[in-house]
Amino acid sequence: MAAMQTFSDPRAAWLERLGDATLVLGHRMSEWLSRAPTLEEDIAMANLSLDLIGQTRAFYTRACEIDSGERDETTLGYRRAEPDYRNPLIVEQPNGNFADTMARHLIFSAYVVPLYERLAGSNDAETAGIGARSAREMAYHLRHAGEWMIRLGDGTAESHEKAQTALDDLWPYAPELFEADDLDRDVTASGFGVDPSSLRDEFDAAVDDVLSRATLKKPAERRGQRGGKSGRHSEHLGHILATMQFLQRAYPEARW
């Protein structure tokens, strides 16, 4: 399938990218359903997943309104090919064990909370509203993932080791979150969006607070993995899309 042309309006393209990140992570979290370690956590995971899918719908819908084209949230979510998705690589990484998922969620939440808080000051009232509401949701995600990392890190020798390994494995995906490209700079300059490179201090403060209480070591910053934001993905995204898009591909226009 040929790559779909992205939005010509940079604001729409940028919102679409935010939506791609929450769609893929929301799908990943939904994979835990019926597999979480406890019933309570199973329901919690469902809530986290649904928050992310809800944010995705808001971002996609607003992007389509701004673009005023023929696409809608369903087109964006289910009918694009792999390179069309612009999510950072971290969200498509496999769930692994529970510590892997919580480490991934801690990193993503600590990045996205200050992002959404600033988005609440967007010059587009609709986008500002989405930012304000989503910031509240993600503040809870940050707490939930943080409290788990504290208990895993400061728990048994085995849970500590798994939490540290999870953090070490996922840390190389953190730098991509904070690298601004032309699109980021464009929407920041116009007062619509947020420059991700301005979020690093708040991210570090939130993560450092958790890690010190969790007795976990912050991994050394290596150059890291990147590419998702420009459509170059790890092997995992294709598998996610195959699962996610199956129904829309097999039964186009299906409604339920």
Add this chain to the structure above:
Amino acid sequence: MTEAASPLWEVFIRPRNGLAHRHVGSLHAHDAKMALQAARDVYTRRGETLSIWVVPSSAIVASDPSEKDMMFEPTASKIYRHPTFYEVPDEVGHM
């Protein structure tokens, strides 16, 4: 997960100002803070919650079901304890 690592908690929710907290169920959690988070996730999904209490189930002292005859049956025959023998003047209206 073992009972010791993840004890049982009772959850109470206050849906609106002016109402009392009401028992809604129980859950397993490692500690008080996680119990509060789990309560939020499990019992407040459909909104309308202003406050949550979680209490370790072990802190609740319960009456013994086998003593229910002694404890509660005697009151069943004391209908005079119900305020049904008073004439309420119409002017009082709804009580």
